[in-house]
Amino acid sequence: MKDVRKKHSKRVTVIGGGTGSSVILRGLKKYTENITAIVTVADDGGGSGVLREDLGMLPPGDIRSCILSLADEEGIMQKLLNYRFEEGRLKGQSFGNLFIAAMNGISGSFMEAIKNVSDVMAIKGTVLPVSLESVTLCAELANGEIVNGESQIPLKAMEKKSKIKRVSISPHEINPLPEAIEAIINAQAVIIGPGSLYTSIIPNLLVEGIEDALRRTKAKRFYIPNIMTQPGETDDYDVLDHVEAIEAHLKNPKEKIFDYVVINRGKEIGEPLDIYKSGGAERVRFIEEKFEGKSYKLIKGDYIDIKQNYIRHDADKIAEVILERV
Template sequence: MSSDNRIVRVIKGRRPKVVVIGGGTGLPVILNSLRKQNADVTAIVTVADDGGSSGIIRNYINVVPPGDIRNVLVSLSDSSPSFLDIFQYRFDSKDAFFAGHAIGNLIIAALTEMRGNIFDAVQTLSTMMNVDGHVFPASNEPLTLNAEFMDGTIAAGETEISGQRKQIKHVWVTDTDTPEETPQAVPPVINAIQEADVIVLGPGSLFTSILPNLMIKNLGEAVCQSHAELIYVCNIMTQKGETERFTDAEHVRVINEHLGGKFVNTVLINSEKVKPGDLDYHKYDEYLLQVKHDFAGLQKQCDCIISDNFLSLHDHGVFHDGDKVATEILNRAFQHINK
């Protein structure tokens, strides 16, 4: 962190307010780095997941799927490493119910029943876990993701949509329990967006982690009406059943089209090549090829393109370098504050 950045913080007398919207495995890396670099972070997390342990718990006791929320809580928590290890522990028991479940998912589900809703449950748990920042479920109710494909067919549910391996035309969300009602984000979510210096989308699955949040009517409207800079952290790899053969410009085009205008201001793209052997395709079987660059297309979709080596290789996977991405996000936030 440069001395200039520290001076800006002193002059302004507050931490930059960064709202990060998404879900999936890429989000916690960015959040943790933003926290380390002293940002005032609010994570708005998707509640439309229907896969894995989260999906099974959702089907059993009808709560918002907790998996993404669990990982985000850990990324912003100041709790002891031993506690976080327990919270993240996943049963390997052969028991029909516990096998594969993370303890944290069960705790979130239990607190949701105790508090009566997922939002209050997560706020209680945030206090217990000494979370530095805010973790807000995008909706207080479980949502179902719906998609129309280019061939006119329709599918519902994240797993079903990606499993079709078809090109997606657009997505929308419905209330799982009362489909006739329009999904809404709770007031603290909207307030955080309105007060943000920058709003960050991703990294994460375009159609199943990022767009489900923006398709919540009042949440998407708040993003479009915000004076904050809207930053998209483009994925490094294309994803099976979602963004096959997509360029970086096509990722941004889809976001803008779903928002109904040219709203993305800045795009962060990785310039480093992913080499053969960098990625274990058996372990990370949802990934396909590296996202190709289309700078001419990007210039039509956004105002600023930041291209750098954002690649981090570990656990036989391809990830964003959280510290580098966080630094660029905060640089944009400081510029916004100083306008």
């Protein structure tokens, strides 16, 4: 394996949002500073949803997480921006979200606010919303019911015991951030995922121009599915189910938008897996025979990292295995 840590010029673009992107970004920043994170703007739940509704701003939660992941120092400022109020009217709200909201208030635009917060945190890389337009995520369930709102989709799917058939964004055509398109086109590696399949990954791909940019780029393109299924989103899904769900949402599903699929073939997880199972999650199965005849290149290895019973990808191993192919 090449020592990719000595190379600091690889241009990497990560598409997603939430915890999944944050984990991968923490690994990548040890190997390159030329990182761009493109983040979904469909979040309408929790503290982000409150700020989105009250202030009419884009949801800051996933953007905050990515900025913190790319920060040069993960000390007291990290703890401060991740702090969530435990009582009063601000209960459940994170200080980081309020910080971005305040910065948005004193800045000329939301993009300027993100840049200013990024400068304060001295991040290695750039964080971009996929669009500056307000978006509502909608889902059609297998039973025909339509659900509006990112936070409601998995809840309704579980309540109705009906799988997600398809998601869409409203308005249907929104403009991408030009810098996001540029970051995809100019990248040497584009990483899609990990993250919530229907509420973090696919919404980015539905934004006008993103799918086309993923086909035009000369970058090596990687998809990283989640290690665990998510109740209400990917119950009983195996790796190929994740891939085919993405393909089904493309304008031209016959033209693939990634070259590699990173497959976790890690050791038995043990007690943490039991904890996840009690919440309705299972390990995402990989059935190699199902990929026969597919043109995807499979990268298989032990990429599990368990800390405090949280099952995550091993960000360092993922960064190495991707960058050595670029």
